[in-house]
Amino acid sequence: MEDKIKVFMNEVIDRNGHEPEFIQAVQEVAETVIPYIVQHDIYHGKNILLRMVEPERLISFRVAWIDDDGEIHVNRGYRVQMNSAIGPYKGGLRFHPTVNASVLKFLAFEQVFKNSLTTLPMGGGKGGSDFDPKGKSDDEIMRFCHAFMTELCRHIGPYTDIPAGDIGVGAREIGFLFGMYKKIRNEFSGVLTGKGLSWGGSLIRPEATGYGTVYFADSMLKTINETFEGKKVVISGSGNVAQYAAEKVLHLGGKVLTLSDSGGFIYDKDGIDKEKLAFVMDLKNNKRGRISEYADKYPSAEYHKGETPWKVACDIALPCATQNELDGDDAATLIKNGCIAVAEGANMPSTPEAIHAFHDAKILFAPGKASNAGGVATSGLEMSQNSLRISWTREEVDKRLKGIMSDIHDSCVEYGDEDGYCNYVKGANIAGFVKVADAMLAQGVI
Numbered sequence: 379m380e381d382k383i384k385v386f387m388n389e390v391i392d393r394n395g396h397e398p399e400f401i402q403a404v405q406e407v408a409e410t411v412i413p414y415i416v417q418h419d420i421y422h423g424k425n426i427l428l429r430m431v432e433p434e435r436l437i438s439f440r441v442a443w444i445d446d447d448g449e450i451h452v453n454r455g456y457r458v459q460m461n462s463a464i465g466p467y468k469g470g471l472r473f474h475p476t477v478n479a480s481v482l483k484f485l486a487f488e489q490v491f492k493n494s495l496t497t498l499p500m501g502g503g504k505g506g507s508d509f510d511p512k513g514k515s516d517d518e519i520m521r522f523c524h525a526f527m528t529e530l531c532r533h534i535g536p537y538t539d540i541p542a543g544d545i546g547v548g549a550r551e552i553g554f555l556f557g558m559y560k561k562i563r564n565e566f567s568g569v570l571t572g573k574g575l576s577w578g579g580s581l582i583r584p585e586a587t588g589y590g591t592v593y594f595a596d597s598m599l600k601t602i603n604e605t606f607e608g609k610k611v612v613i614s615g616s617g618n619v620a621q622y623a624a625e626k627v628l629h630l631g632g633k634v635l636t637l638s639d640s641g642g643f644i645y646d647k648d649g650i651d652k653e654k655l656a657f658v659m660d661l662k663n664n665k666r667g668r669i670s671e672y673a674d675k676y677p678s679a680e681y682h683k684g685e686t687p688w689k690v691a692c693d694i695a696l697p698c699a700t701q702n703e704l705d706g707d708d709a710a711t712l713i714k715n716g717c718i719a720v721a722e723g724a725n726m727p728s729t730p731e732a733i734h735a736f737h738d739a740k741i742l743f744a745p746g747k748a749s750n751a752g753g754v755a756t757s758g759l760e761m762s763q764n765s766l767r768i769s770w771t772r773e774e775v776d777k778r779l780k781g782i783m784s785d786i787h788d789s790c791v792e793y794g795d796e797d798g799y800c801n802y803v804k805g806a807n808i809a810g811f812v813k814v815a816d817a818m819l820a821q822g823v824i
Protein backbone atom coordinates (compact mmCIF):
# COMPACT_ATOMS: atom_id res chain seq x y z
CA MET A 379 0.00 0.00 0.00
CA GLU A 380 2.82 2.37 0.96
CA ASP A 381 4.32 1.80 -2.52
CA LYS A 382 1.06 2.75 -4.24
CA ILE A 383 0.81 5.96 -2.18
CA LYS A 384 4.46 6.76 -2.92
CA VAL A 385 4.06 6.25 -6.69
CA PHE A 386 0.96 8.46 -6.68
CA MET A 387 2.62 11.18 -4.59
CA ASN A 388 5.76 11.13 -6.76
CA GLU A 389 3.59 11.96 -9.77
CA VAL A 390 1.86 14.76 -7.83
CA ILE A 391 5.22 16.12 -6.64
CA ASP A 392 6.71 15.95 -10.16
CA ARG A 393 3.94 18.19 -11.39
CA ASN A 394 3.50 20.46 -8.32
CA GLY A 395 6.83 20.22 -6.50
CA HIS A 396 6.95 23.94 -5.80
CA GLU A 397 3.56 23.94 -4.01
CA PRO A 398 4.12 22.68 -0.43
CA GLU A 399 0.66 23.43 1.00
CA PHE A 400 -1.04 21.70 -1.93
CA ILE A 401 1.19 18.63 -1.60
CA GLN A 402 0.48 18.49 2.16
CA ALA A 403 -3.29 18.49 1.54
CA VAL A 404 -3.06 15.84 -1.20
CA GLN A 405 -0.77 13.59 0.90
CA GLU A 406 -3.32 13.51 3.73
CA VAL A 407 -6.08 12.49 1.32
CA ALA A 408 -3.91 9.95 -0.54
CA GLU A 409 -2.95 8.14 2.69
CA THR A 410 -6.60 7.48 3.52
CA VAL A 411 -8.31 7.27 0.13
CA ILE A 412 -5.84 5.10 -1.84
CA PRO A 413 -6.37 2.11 0.50
CA TYR A 414 -10.12 2.54 -0.06
CA ILE A 415 -9.68 2.70 -3.84
CA VAL A 416 -7.58 -0.48 -3.77
CA GLN A 417 -10.42 -2.31 -1.97
CA HIS A 418 -13.10 -1.19 -4.46
CA ASP A 419 -13.02 -2.57 -8.01
CA ILE A 420 -15.20 0.14 -9.55
CA TYR A 421 -12.38 2.68 -9.18
CA HIS A 422 -9.64 0.47 -10.64
CA GLY A 423 -8.01 1.70 -13.85
CA LYS A 424 -9.87 5.02 -13.71
CA ASN A 425 -7.14 7.26 -12.24
CA ILE A 426 -9.85 9.12 -10.35
CA LEU A 427 -7.60 10.62 -7.66
CA LEU A 428 -5.04 11.75 -10.22
CA ARG A 429 -7.84 13.50 -12.09
CA MET A 430 -9.11 15.07 -8.85
CA VAL A 431 -5.75 16.67 -8.00
CA GLU A 432 -5.59 18.53 -11.31
CA PRO A 433 -7.75 21.70 -11.24
CA GLU A 434 -10.34 21.81 -14.01
CA ARG A 435 -9.19 25.40 -14.51
CA LEU A 436 -6.79 27.82 -12.78
CA ILE A 437 -7.30 31.45 -13.67
CA SER A 438 -4.67 34.04 -12.78
CA PHE A 439 -5.09 37.71 -13.58
CA ARG A 440 -3.74 41.22 -13.04
CA VAL A 441 -5.56 43.48 -10.59
CA ALA A 442 -4.47 47.11 -10.97
CA TRP A 443 -5.94 49.66 -8.55
CA ILE A 444 -5.28 53.19 -7.31
CA ASP A 445 -4.66 54.05 -3.63
CA ASP A 446 -5.86 57.19 -1.81
CA ASP A 447 -2.67 59.05 -2.78
CA GLY A 448 -3.22 58.35 -6.47
CA GLU A 449 -0.47 55.71 -6.67
CA ILE A 450 -1.11 52.67 -8.89
CA HIS A 451 -0.63 49.18 -7.42
CA VAL A 452 -0.66 45.78 -9.06
CA ASN A 453 -1.77 42.57 -7.34
CA ARG A 454 -2.35 39.06 -8.63
CA GLY A 455 -5.88 37.64 -8.60
CA TYR A 456 -6.79 33.96 -8.87
CA ARG A 457 -9.70 31.57 -9.12
CA VAL A 458 -9.05 27.84 -8.86
CA GLN A 459 -12.00 25.90 -10.34
CA MET A 460 -11.10 22.52 -8.94
CA ASN A 461 -13.99 20.13 -9.50
CA SER A 462 -17.54 20.49 -10.81
CA ALA A 463 -18.63 16.82 -10.80
CA ILE A 464 -21.44 17.32 -8.28
CA GLY A 465 -22.33 20.99 -8.77
CA PRO A 466 -21.04 24.44 -9.74
CA TYR A 467 -17.70 25.49 -8.25
CA LYS A 468 -18.20 26.89 -4.74
CA GLY A 469 -15.71 28.29 -2.25
CA GLY A 470 -14.38 31.47 -0.73
CA LEU A 471 -12.05 34.28 -1.75
CA ARG A 472 -9.02 35.08 0.40
CA PHE A 473 -7.26 38.46 0.40
CA HIS A 474 -3.95 38.05 2.26
CA PRO A 475 -0.29 38.67 1.34
CA THR A 476 0.48 34.93 1.69
CA VAL A 477 -1.96 33.99 -1.08
CA ASN A 478 -0.39 32.11 -4.01
CA ALA A 479 -1.33 29.22 -6.31
CA SER A 480 -0.21 26.57 -3.80
CA VAL A 481 -2.34 27.97 -0.96
CA LEU A 482 -5.41 28.35 -3.18
CA LYS A 483 -5.00 24.90 -4.73
CA PHE A 484 -4.82 23.31 -1.26
CA LEU A 485 -7.92 25.23 -0.21
CA ALA A 486 -9.80 24.36 -3.43
CA PHE A 487 -8.84 20.67 -3.12
CA GLU A 488 -10.09 20.53 0.50
CA GLN A 489 -13.23 22.38 -0.59
CA VAL A 490 -14.15 19.59 -3.04
CA PHE A 491 -14.31 17.03 -0.21
CA LYS A 492 -15.93 19.44 2.24
CA ASN A 493 -18.68 20.46 -0.16
CA SER A 494 -19.35 16.82 -0.96
CA LEU A 495 -19.71 16.09 2.78
CA THR A 496 -22.41 18.74 3.17
CA THR A 497 -24.72 16.56 0.98
CA LEU A 498 -25.56 19.71 -1.05
CA PRO A 499 -24.88 19.90 -4.83
CA MET A 500 -21.72 22.02 -4.81
CA GLY A 501 -18.40 21.48 -6.57
CA GLY A 502 -15.18 22.94 -5.19
CA GLY A 503 -13.26 26.13 -5.91
CA LYS A 504 -11.29 28.86 -4.16
CA GLY A 505 -9.80 32.17 -5.14
CA GLY A 506 -8.35 35.41 -3.91
CA SER A 507 -5.40 37.71 -4.14
CA ASP A 508 -2.08 38.56 -2.50
CA PHE A 509 -3.62 41.98 -1.72
CA ASP A 510 -3.18 42.96 1.96
CA PRO A 511 -6.32 44.67 3.34
CA LYS A 512 -4.52 45.62 6.57
CA GLY A 513 -4.26 49.38 6.95
CA LYS A 514 -6.28 50.15 3.79
CA SER A 515 -9.12 52.69 3.83
CA ASP A 516 -12.69 51.67 2.95
CA ASP A 517 -12.29 53.49 -0.39
CA GLU A 518 -9.12 51.57 -1.20
CA ILE A 519 -10.84 48.29 -0.34
CA MET A 520 -13.72 49.27 -2.61
CA ARG A 521 -11.45 50.16 -5.52
CA PHE A 522 -9.53 46.92 -5.12
CA CYS A 523 -12.73 44.80 -4.96
CA HIS A 524 -14.14 46.54 -8.00
CA ALA A 525 -10.92 46.01 -9.98
CA PHE A 526 -10.79 42.35 -8.90
CA MET A 527 -14.40 41.71 -9.99
CA THR A 528 -13.89 43.48 -13.32
CA GLU A 529 -11.92 40.38 -14.39
CA LEU A 530 -13.46 37.69 -12.17
CA CYS A 531 -17.00 38.41 -13.39
CA ARG A 532 -16.39 36.68 -16.73
CA HIS A 533 -15.48 33.38 -15.03
CA ILE A 534 -18.29 33.08 -12.46
CA GLY A 535 -22.09 32.98 -12.38
CA PRO A 536 -24.93 31.48 -10.30
CA TYR A 537 -24.81 28.23 -12.34
CA THR A 538 -21.03 28.22 -12.90
CA ASP A 539 -19.05 29.33 -9.87
CA ILE A 540 -20.29 31.05 -6.70
CA PRO A 541 -17.54 32.65 -4.56
CA ALA A 542 -17.92 33.77 -0.93
CA GLY A 543 -15.71 35.12 1.87
CA ASP A 544 -12.60 33.73 3.58
CA ILE A 545 -9.65 35.44 5.31
CA GLY A 546 -9.76 39.16 4.58
CA VAL A 547 -13.08 38.93 2.75
CA GLY A 548 -16.14 39.65 4.89
CA ALA A 549 -19.47 41.44 4.51
CA ARG A 550 -17.87 44.72 3.37
CA GLU A 551 -15.86 43.10 0.58
CA ILE A 552 -18.75 40.87 -0.58
CA GLY A 553 -20.85 44.04 -0.94
CA PHE A 554 -18.27 45.76 -3.16
CA LEU A 555 -17.73 42.59 -5.22
CA PHE A 556 -21.46 42.04 -5.69
CA GLY A 557 -22.02 45.66 -6.71
CA MET A 558 -19.47 45.46 -9.54
CA TYR A 559 -20.70 42.05 -10.76
CA LYS A 560 -24.27 43.38 -10.92
CA LYS A 561 -23.17 46.48 -12.80
CA ILE A 562 -21.09 44.68 -15.43
CA ARG A 563 -23.40 41.69 -15.99
CA ASN A 564 -26.64 43.68 -15.54
CA GLU A 565 -27.98 40.82 -13.47
CA PHE A 566 -29.18 40.50 -9.85
CA SER A 567 -28.46 36.89 -8.97
CA GLY A 568 -27.09 34.64 -6.27
CA VAL A 569 -23.58 34.79 -7.74
CA LEU A 570 -21.93 35.32 -4.35
CA THR A 571 -22.88 34.12 -0.87
CA GLY A 572 -22.40 35.95 2.39
CA LYS A 573 -24.50 38.78 0.98
CA GLY A 574 -26.22 41.38 3.19
CA LEU A 575 -29.68 40.43 4.46
CA SER A 576 -31.52 43.09 2.47
CA TRP A 577 -29.96 42.00 -0.86
CA GLY A 578 -30.21 38.22 -0.88
CA GLY A 579 -28.14 37.09 2.10
CA SER A 580 -29.10 34.37 4.55
CA LEU A 581 -29.60 34.62 8.27
CA ILE A 582 -26.94 32.65 10.19
CA ARG A 583 -24.37 32.70 7.32
CA PRO A 584 -22.03 34.99 9.35
CA GLU A 585 -22.32 32.66 12.35
CA ALA A 586 -22.36 29.37 10.43
CA THR A 587 -18.69 28.33 10.27
CA GLY A 588 -18.02 28.99 13.95
CA TYR A 589 -21.34 27.57 15.14
CA GLY A 590 -20.95 24.53 12.87
CA THR A 591 -17.47 23.82 14.23
CA VAL A 592 -18.83 23.77 17.77
CA TYR A 593 -21.86 21.65 16.75
CA PHE A 594 -19.43 19.15 15.23
CA ALA A 595 -17.21 19.16 18.33
CA ASP A 596 -20.33 18.64 20.46
CA SER A 597 -21.27 15.57 18.38
CA MET A 598 -17.77 14.17 18.90
CA LEU A 599 -17.94 14.84 22.64
CA LYS A 600 -21.27 12.98 22.84
CA THR A 601 -19.51 9.81 21.60
CA ILE A 602 -17.50 9.83 24.85
CA ASN A 603 -20.45 11.01 26.98
CA GLU A 604 -19.06 14.53 27.35
CA THR A 605 -20.41 18.04 26.66
CA PHE A 606 -19.08 21.62 26.51
CA GLU A 607 -20.60 22.41 29.92
CA GLY A 608 -17.84 23.73 32.23
CA LYS A 609 -15.05 22.91 29.76
CA LYS A 610 -12.01 25.16 29.29
CA VAL A 611 -11.73 26.05 25.61
CA VAL A 612 -8.72 27.53 23.82
CA ILE A 613 -9.45 29.27 20.51
CA SER A 614 -7.02 30.79 18.01
CA GLY A 615 -7.91 33.63 15.64
CA SER A 616 -10.30 36.48 16.32
CA GLY A 617 -11.97 36.80 12.91
CA ASN A 618 -15.31 35.54 11.67
CA VAL A 619 -14.84 31.86 12.53
CA ALA A 620 -13.20 32.40 15.93
CA GLN A 621 -15.79 34.97 17.04
CA TYR A 622 -18.81 32.75 16.38
CA ALA A 623 -17.10 29.60 17.64
CA ALA A 624 -16.54 31.50 20.91
CA GLU A 625 -20.18 32.64 20.97
CA LYS A 626 -21.49 29.08 20.55
CA VAL A 627 -19.10 27.72 23.19
CA LEU A 628 -20.59 30.28 25.61
CA HIS A 629 -24.14 29.20 24.62
CA LEU A 630 -23.21 25.60 25.50
CA GLY A 631 -21.75 26.53 28.89
CA GLY A 632 -18.03 26.37 28.08
CA LYS A 633 -15.34 28.84 29.19
CA VAL A 634 -13.34 30.55 26.43
CA LEU A 635 -9.80 31.34 27.60
CA THR A 636 -7.98 32.68 24.53
CA LEU A 637 -8.20 34.43 21.16
CA SER A 638 -5.36 35.48 18.85
CA ASP A 639 -4.28 37.29 15.73
CA SER A 640 -1.09 37.35 13.69
CA GLY A 641 0.54 39.53 16.40
CA GLY A 642 0.00 37.15 19.35
CA PHE A 643 -2.68 35.82 21.70
CA ILE A 644 -4.63 36.99 24.75
CA TYR A 645 -5.30 34.71 27.73
CA ASP A 646 -8.15 35.78 30.02
CA LYS A 647 -8.10 33.64 33.15
CA ASP A 648 -11.65 34.74 34.05
CA GLY A 649 -12.92 33.72 30.63
CA ILE A 650 -14.10 35.75 27.63
CA ASP A 651 -17.78 36.28 28.41
CA LYS A 652 -20.55 37.67 26.20
CA GLU A 653 -19.73 41.31 26.95
CA LYS A 654 -15.99 40.84 26.34
CA LEU A 655 -16.76 39.00 23.10
CA ALA A 656 -18.90 41.94 21.97
CA PHE A 657 -15.84 44.15 22.55
CA VAL A 658 -13.72 41.81 20.36
CA MET A 659 -16.34 41.84 17.59
CA ASP A 660 -16.43 45.63 17.56
CA LEU A 661 -12.62 45.82 17.76
CA LYS A 662 -12.09 43.41 14.84
CA ASN A 663 -15.13 44.03 12.61
CA ASN A 664 -15.53 47.82 12.93
CA LYS A 665 -12.38 49.36 14.42
CA ARG A 666 -10.15 46.79 12.65
CA GLY A 667 -7.77 46.86 15.65
CA ARG A 668 -5.32 44.34 17.15
CA ILE A 669 -6.19 41.68 19.73
CA SER A 670 -3.51 43.12 22.07
CA GLU A 671 -6.00 45.94 22.79
CA TYR A 672 -8.14 43.40 24.68
CA ALA A 673 -5.44 43.14 27.37
CA ASP A 674 -5.33 46.95 27.66
CA LYS A 675 -9.05 46.97 28.42
CA TYR A 676 -9.44 43.87 30.63
CA PRO A 677 -6.98 43.51 33.56
CA SER A 678 -7.83 39.79 33.88
CA ALA A 679 -6.07 39.21 30.53
CA GLU A 680 -2.44 38.79 29.52
CA TYR A 681 -1.10 39.43 26.02
CA HIS A 682 1.53 37.03 24.67
CA LYS A 683 3.23 38.73 21.75
CA GLY A 684 4.29 36.56 18.80
CA GLU A 685 2.95 33.35 20.37
CA THR A 686 0.13 30.88 19.72
CA PRO A 687 -2.28 29.86 22.50
CA TRP A 688 -1.68 26.07 22.58
CA LYS A 689 0.34 26.08 25.81
CA VAL A 690 -2.69 27.26 27.81
CA ALA A 691 -4.14 24.21 29.60
CA CYS A 692 -7.57 23.32 28.20
CA ASP A 693 -10.10 20.54 27.64
CA ILE A 694 -10.93 21.51 24.07
CA ALA A 695 -8.92 23.33 21.38
CA LEU A 696 -10.46 25.07 18.37
CA PRO A 697 -7.84 26.35 15.89
CA CYS A 698 -9.71 29.02 13.89
CA ALA A 699 -7.00 31.25 12.36
CA THR A 700 -4.96 29.84 9.48
CA GLN A 701 -3.09 26.86 7.99
CA ASN A 702 -0.24 25.14 9.85
CA GLU A 703 -0.73 27.18 13.02
CA LEU A 704 -0.57 24.13 15.33
CA ASP A 705 2.50 21.87 15.01
CA GLY A 706 3.66 18.58 16.51
CA ASP A 707 5.12 20.24 19.63
CA ASP A 708 1.89 22.19 20.19
CA ALA A 709 -0.09 18.95 19.87
CA ALA A 710 2.19 17.24 22.42
CA THR A 711 1.64 20.16 24.84
CA LEU A 712 -2.15 20.04 24.40
CA ILE A 713 -2.20 16.27 25.03
CA LYS A 714 0.09 16.58 28.07
CA ASN A 715 -2.22 19.24 29.53
CA GLY A 716 -5.26 16.94 29.25
CA CYS A 717 -6.97 18.19 26.08
CA ILE A 718 -9.65 15.68 25.03
CA ALA A 719 -10.86 17.16 21.72
CA VAL A 720 -9.60 19.33 18.86
CA ALA A 721 -11.96 20.60 16.14
CA GLU A 722 -10.56 22.66 13.27
CA GLY A 723 -12.47 25.84 12.45
CA ALA A 724 -9.70 26.94 10.07
CA ASN A 725 -8.58 25.06 6.96
CA MET A 726 -5.63 22.71 7.63
CA PRO A 727 -4.46 24.49 10.82
CA SER A 728 -2.81 21.32 12.17
CA THR A 729 0.41 20.05 10.62
CA PRO A 730 0.67 16.33 9.68
CA GLU A 731 2.87 15.79 12.79
CA ALA A 732 0.16 17.31 15.01
CA ILE A 733 -2.54 15.11 13.46
CA HIS A 734 -0.44 11.97 13.98
CA ALA A 735 0.10 12.97 17.62
CA PHE A 736 -3.68 13.39 18.18
CA HIS A 737 -4.36 10.03 16.55
CA ASP A 738 -1.61 8.27 18.51
CA ALA A 739 -3.03 9.69 21.77
CA LYS A 740 -6.54 8.63 20.61
CA ILE A 741 -8.08 11.98 21.43
CA LEU A 742 -11.01 13.30 19.38
CA PHE A 743 -9.75 15.17 16.31
CA ALA A 744 -11.94 16.76 13.61
CA PRO A 745 -10.31 17.92 10.35
CA GLY A 746 -11.50 21.26 8.99
CA LYS A 747 -13.08 19.77 5.90
CA ALA A 748 -15.63 18.13 8.21
CA SER A 749 -15.88 20.46 11.20
CA ASN A 750 -15.81 23.82 9.39
CA ALA A 751 -18.21 22.73 6.62
CA GLY A 752 -21.08 24.63 8.26
CA GLY A 753 -20.04 27.85 6.52
CA VAL A 754 -20.22 26.53 2.99
CA ALA A 755 -23.29 24.44 3.88
CA THR A 756 -25.11 27.60 4.90
CA SER A 757 -23.87 29.24 1.71
CA GLY A 758 -25.62 26.34 -0.04
CA LEU A 759 -28.75 27.21 1.94
CA GLU A 760 -28.35 30.85 0.83
CA MET A 761 -28.24 29.63 -2.79
CA SER A 762 -31.42 27.60 -2.25
CA GLN A 763 -33.21 30.64 -0.78
CA ASN A 764 -32.03 32.80 -3.71
CA SER A 765 -33.33 30.24 -6.22
CA LEU A 766 -36.67 29.96 -4.41
CA ARG A 767 -36.82 33.76 -3.91
CA ILE A 768 -37.63 33.33 -0.21
CA SER A 769 -35.88 33.90 3.14
CA TRP A 770 -35.95 31.30 5.85
CA THR A 771 -36.05 32.31 9.53
CA ARG A 772 -33.03 32.19 11.79
CA GLU A 773 -34.47 29.12 13.51
CA GLU A 774 -35.04 27.34 10.18
CA VAL A 775 -31.48 27.94 8.94
CA ASP A 776 -29.93 27.02 12.28
CA LYS A 777 -31.98 23.81 12.40
CA ARG A 778 -30.79 22.86 8.89
CA LEU A 779 -27.17 23.73 9.81
CA LYS A 780 -27.33 21.53 12.93
CA GLY A 781 -28.83 18.69 10.88
CA ILE A 782 -26.09 18.95 8.23
CA MET A 783 -23.30 19.00 10.85
CA SER A 784 -24.80 15.97 12.56
CA ASP A 785 -25.03 14.12 9.21
CA ILE A 786 -21.40 14.97 8.41
CA HIS A 787 -20.42 13.61 11.80
CA ASP A 788 -22.31 10.38 11.12
CA SER A 789 -20.67 9.99 7.68
CA CYS A 790 -17.23 10.38 9.27
CA VAL A 791 -18.09 7.73 11.85
CA GLU A 792 -19.38 5.38 9.12
CA TYR A 793 -16.13 5.53 7.12
CA GLY A 794 -13.64 6.32 9.89
CA ASP A 795 -14.06 3.58 12.46
CA GLU A 796 -10.78 1.96 13.54
CA ASP A 797 -11.56 -0.68 16.18
CA GLY A 798 -13.84 1.60 18.17
CA TYR A 799 -11.77 4.80 17.69
CA CYS A 800 -13.07 7.18 15.04
CA ASN A 801 -10.36 8.45 12.70
CA TYR A 802 -12.33 11.49 11.48
CA VAL A 803 -9.65 12.35 8.90
CA LYS A 804 -10.09 8.99 7.21
CA GLY A 805 -13.88 9.19 7.58
CA ALA A 806 -14.14 12.68 6.06
CA ASN A 807 -11.76 11.93 3.19
CA ILE A 808 -13.47 8.69 2.14
CA ALA A 809 -17.04 9.96 2.60
CA GLY A 810 -16.19 13.11 0.63
CA PHE A 811 -14.37 11.13 -2.07
CA VAL A 812 -17.10 8.56 -2.75
CA LYS A 813 -19.77 11.02 -3.89
CA VAL A 814 -17.43 13.00 -6.17
CA ALA A 815 -15.70 9.91 -7.58
CA ASP A 816 -19.00 8.19 -8.37
CA ALA A 817 -20.24 11.31 -10.19
CA MET A 818 -16.97 11.46 -12.16
CA LEU A 819 -17.31 7.80 -13.13
CA ALA A 820 -20.86 8.41 -14.33
CA GLN A 821 -19.78 11.41 -16.41
CA GLY A 822 -16.93 9.63 -18.21
CA VAL A 823 -13.44 10.86 -18.97
CA ILE A 824 -13.76 14.64 -19.18
Ligand SMILES: NC(=O)C1=CN([C@@H]2O[C@H](COP(=O)(O)OP(=O)(O)OC[C@H]3O[C@@H](n4cnc5c(N)ncnc54)[C@H](O)[C@@H]3O)[C@@H](O)[C@H]2O)C=CC1
Pocket residue numbers: 543544545546547548587615616617618619620638639640641698699700701703723724725750751753754
Ligand atom coordinates in the same frame (compact mmCIF):
# COMPACT_ATOMS: atom_id res chain seq x y z
N1 LIG B 1 -15.30 32.48 6.79
C1 LIG B 1 -15.74 31.27 6.55
O1 LIG B 1 -16.95 31.05 6.35
C2 LIG B 1 -14.81 30.10 6.57
C3 LIG B 1 -13.50 30.24 6.94
N2 LIG B 1 -12.70 29.13 7.06
C4 LIG B 1 -11.32 29.21 7.48
O2 LIG B 1 -11.25 29.78 8.79
C5 LIG B 1 -10.01 30.46 8.98
C6 LIG B 1 -10.28 31.87 9.45
O3 LIG B 1 -11.05 32.56 8.47
P1 LIG B 1 -12.02 33.78 8.81
O4 LIG B 1 -12.31 33.79 10.24
O5 LIG B 1 -13.11 33.74 7.83
O6 LIG B 1 -11.09 34.97 8.40
P2 LIG B 1 -10.99 36.44 9.05
O7 LIG B 1 -10.29 37.27 8.06
O8 LIG B 1 -12.31 36.87 9.55
O9 LIG B 1 -10.07 36.15 10.29
C7 LIG B 1 -8.81 35.56 10.14
C8 LIG B 1 -8.20 35.43 11.47
O10 LIG B 1 -6.98 34.70 11.38
C9 LIG B 1 -5.95 35.50 11.94
N3 LIG B 1 -4.73 35.20 11.21
C10 LIG B 1 -4.50 35.35 9.90
N4 LIG B 1 -3.24 35.01 9.63
C11 LIG B 1 -2.70 34.63 10.80
C12 LIG B 1 -1.44 34.16 11.16
N5 LIG B 1 -0.47 34.04 10.27
N6 LIG B 1 -1.24 33.84 12.46
C13 LIG B 1 -2.24 33.97 13.37
N7 LIG B 1 -3.44 34.42 13.08
C14 LIG B 1 -3.67 34.74 11.81
C15 LIG B 1 -6.40 36.91 11.75
O11 LIG B 1 -5.75 37.79 12.64
C16 LIG B 1 -7.87 36.77 12.07
O12 LIG B 1 -8.12 36.72 13.42
C17 LIG B 1 -9.30 30.35 7.63
O13 LIG B 1 -8.47 29.20 7.65
C18 LIG B 1 -10.43 30.12 6.64
O14 LIG B 1 -10.01 29.47 5.48
C19 LIG B 1 -13.21 27.87 6.84
C20 LIG B 1 -14.50 27.69 6.45
C21 LIG B 1 -15.37 28.80 6.18
Ligand SMILES: O=C(O)CCC(=O)C(=O)O
Pocket residue numbers: 468469470471489492540541542543544571725750751753754755757
Ligand atom coordinates in the same frame (compact mmCIF):
# COMPACT_ATOMS: atom_id res chain seq x y z
O1 LIG C 1 -19.24 29.76 1.82
C1 LIG C 1 -18.47 29.49 0.94
O2 LIG C 1 -18.76 29.28 -0.23
C2 LIG C 1 -16.98 29.44 1.20
C3 LIG C 1 -16.57 28.80 2.46
C4 LIG C 1 -15.13 28.52 2.41
O3 LIG C 1 -14.36 29.19 1.73
C5 LIG C 1 -14.60 27.38 3.11
O4 LIG C 1 -15.38 26.50 3.47
O5 LIG C 1 -13.38 27.31 3.33
